[in-house]
Amino acid sequence: MLKLLRMLKPYRVSVSLVLVFVFIQSLSELFLPTLMSDIVDKGVVGGDTPYIWRIGGFMLLVALGGAACSVGASFLSAKAAGGFGKDLRRKVFGHVEQFSLHEFDKIGTASLITRTTNDITQVQQVLTMMMRVMVMAPMMCFGGIIMALYKDATLSLIIIAIVPILAIVIYSIVSRGVPLFKVMQTKIDKLNLVLRENLTGIRVIRSFNRISQEQSRFNKANYDLTDTSIKVNRIMASLMPIMMLVLNFASIAIVWFGGLRIDGGHMAVGDLMAFIQYAWQIMFALIFASMMFVMIPRASASAVRINEVLDMKPDIKDPALSSLASTNGGSVVFEDVSFHYPGAEMAALSGISFTADSGKITAIIGGTGSGKSTLINLIPRFYDVTSGQIRIGGVDNRELTQHQLRAKIGLVPQKSVLFTGTIAENIRYGKEEASDEEVHHAAAVAQASEFVNEMKEGFDSIIAQGGTNVSGGQKQRLSIARALVRKPDIYLFDDSFSALDFKTDAKLRQALRSETGDAAVLIVAQRVSTVMDADQIIVLDDGKVAAIGNHRELMQSSELYREIVTSQLSEEEIA
Template identity: 45%
Template sequence: MLLRLIRDRLAPYQGYVAALILLQLISVAANLYLPTLNADIIDKGISRGDTGYITHTGMIMLAISVVQVFAAIGAAYIGARLAMSVGRDIRGGVFHAVGRFSAREVNTFGAPSLITRSTNDVQQVQMLVLMGATLMVSAPIMMVGGIIMSVRTDPGLSWLMALAVAVMGVAIALVVRKMVPGFRMVQSRLDTVNRILREHLTGVRVIRAFTREPFETDRFGVATDELTDSSIRVGRLMMSMFPIVFTIMNLSTVGVWWFGAHQVDAGDVEIGSLSAYMTYLIQILMAVMMATFMFMMIPRASVSADRITQVLDTEPSVVPPQHPVTPSRMLGTVELRDASMQYPGADAPVLQDISLTGRPGQTIAIMGSTGSGKSTLLSLIARLFDATDGAVLVDGVDVRDLEPTQLWGHIGIVPQKGYLFSGTVASNLRYGNPHATIEELWRALEIAQAADFVRKLDGGLEAPISQGGTNVSGGQRQRLCIARALVAQPRIYLFDDSFSALDLQTDRRLRNALKPVTRDATVFIVAQRVSTITDADQILVLEDGQAVGLGTHDELLAGCTPYREIVQSQLGVDAA
């Protein structure tokens, strides 16, 4: 997964990769050639007292060093550029993939996990690319080149070099093998910490209302302790590499001087050659050490790449049609034909065999107990989910065959939990229609009964809105969400219990103001208050996902017991 992910993201940057490899080759070649020149100065210059040879060779070494410095700087620049570009592209890919997910996929992964995968996991892969660009290319070249040059300099000590490299490679492999499951556990527990922190920040009012701060503190403490323990275990494995590497390097150095000294004493090797061999051995072991840094990062990056690839490879359950239908004009007729919806793994469908037709100019209300499938029904119309059985049609066309942007562009949905984006009042209202004029914004606010409080805000339409709309009250947030839907001027309105935070007087004024605006549109209203939906053209009563009543208010009072019980519980027996 890791190799595939990096390979795919590096594909557009082949020119940069080629330039990086060339610069690394130049830098490594210079490093490998300098010890030979240094040996020549010792054996041919200093031992013979040839000052001219020393000066000439020294100037060549200086020139090679300058070239090596510039090559190293260029390689570092290109490597950093590549790593940042790969990180940007992966983040963009994850963001695009999540944007295509339906609510089902988002719920499967969980918002905290998706955030971790888009940030921390991408950063791990990005850091690996950065280290790989600077070390992965040069380390193998340095190792192979160092072996060739060292064997050429002193074949008699080759066994010592081979032993040192083999021992170091086996030791590192054993440590890395234990690190992979450890890093997988670290990322999983990081997801848990993010989830608890997100829940705490989102539900801080509930936590304070129930005085559950100590419980939440303990829960967060347990999660962070588990993350700390996992990180410490992996950190100990990582740190064990350094003593192993340095021990092998020091023992190898002692071995070279010990056995090399006997060869110099016997006259088999010159001092300059032995010095060069020592330099090559150090370069080889340093290359192995650089590879060690890579091996330390690869396990965690591999786990992160698996998690990223899971997101990228997940096919959304709501997919665009291969041959989309694009109507020239959307009227807004909505029909459900025996529509059913069952979530994966559920024992029973949340909606079963729902048949309903809503036409332009009509208001269809949906009532039922909690968990009866009211919000799911609206989600089927908006195609946030696809029906598992039956069909949902708009203007006679199955929503699965409609061009998604065409469908969503004509639907104005106000969710049960109103959500506003960070920005201003105006930027939130223009979310459904970026080209809306100031007059259209104020008109929508007037209809939504939100104009008065917006005028009192510092800045009016340009008043800042925090993420989620937390700097306005629940009722204000709901009215702004209704105004946002009105600005889009859709053909189908979906109000998912959107009036619950409003007082009865504001509710009545808002519904009266909506009537002329939605005269030519199809309106679906999920409501808990009977007073909100008594004037609806049709009222669908749901119970355990099944339709137990469909008709007008008076018809249901006469023939639908569950509806009559709801009315009696809210308005009293005499209201029936």
């Protein structure tokens, strides 16, 4: 928690003013009972009406001053805490953006969302209260004790006896509740995970009639969170009634013994009234403190989770010195590359060596789980190789900054991803400054112009969240256009033609030939028809290179490739 509070530095002026305002407010509230005591003892008892008006007016001014300070403190504390929350969210988001896929896999998307939203909100809310209470509570408590001692030292023994009892109550209750707050945040993660999977997979859930099972799964996570919340809130809810019970018994004792002291002539009526108010101020200060003890444990659990994200160092780091100047074109060379997924026993790729030259199309084909997508993900450094090297233009891709490396690459992922916005904005995601002519040309090459022009708003048509208002094939073509408008040195197509019909697939590949003439093109595909015309075909089997060559060569030399071809094409098509 203290580590995160360093981010309040830009708001130190606001925080300082809050502390000053709260200090003045506390002084005014401590001063008011004494003024009231004087009105009763000197004005009312003595029948001095002008004195009552004079001191009463002064009390009004003190009260107004305290109220103004309270408003100012509330405004500035909310402003500082809001700014802190904004900066922390930006910092967490920026840090998460630097994560490799390994860090995303380790924490989980649902947990990252919870930590960036719910956890930061918890810390922000506590901070708003803390800026006021951390000054007011001790000021009112110790100030009230001093003023009570000033009014009557003997009667103050009641307060001195009550304070340790309240402290023990607070400690015993909070110590039981603190561990449960961390558990509760973890269960919020679980609930978010179930909800996210349910919403993103709604089509699959409905098609397999799994709605009741998913409801049961959600209810289980929901009830689990509810049970923990009820348990921790039941513990914390007992704090206030116990404290109020102690406070009321304290008030009875003060009135009882105070009345005896007045009867004995040791205390004035006004002083007893002021003493009662000071006693309540002390008790309410402890109540405020107890509220902080309720909120701080949960915020502390949230702060730990936020710090876990901020302290996590990305596996993939930029080199101190970039070698961009020495790169030569966009050729991609794998030199004895092996890769293990973190925690996996078996290697996903072993001993991969090949060269994808500029101006040539290199296709990668193989069975499910053979490592095709993994191989593609190593080129832009979504993961780093376990051993060996990947050279881009003659330079190890780890010697380039991630920005420099990825600026040379146009990736079309296996699962097409579109963003909320217009079609033109989605295509310009590949090149922000692309002209309308470049956008239209990229769409034409990607065979997307026809369906885009048929839409009412054309390239200004809105894409819904997740691209739900376009088909799978249309999403793929727009994703391809997004990569084409970038005009990179290297194109990576990760099974990017799977949703296209054969006619569109053939037209697209023909158009790509002229468009990507100077670039290295790597195509991962399941269809033999997509890879047949490639300059080089790499056959993967169980994470290893089974064969390399063009279609004609592989038909003669690779039994595995022949099996793949004969499983998809007729004898006439093969011939």
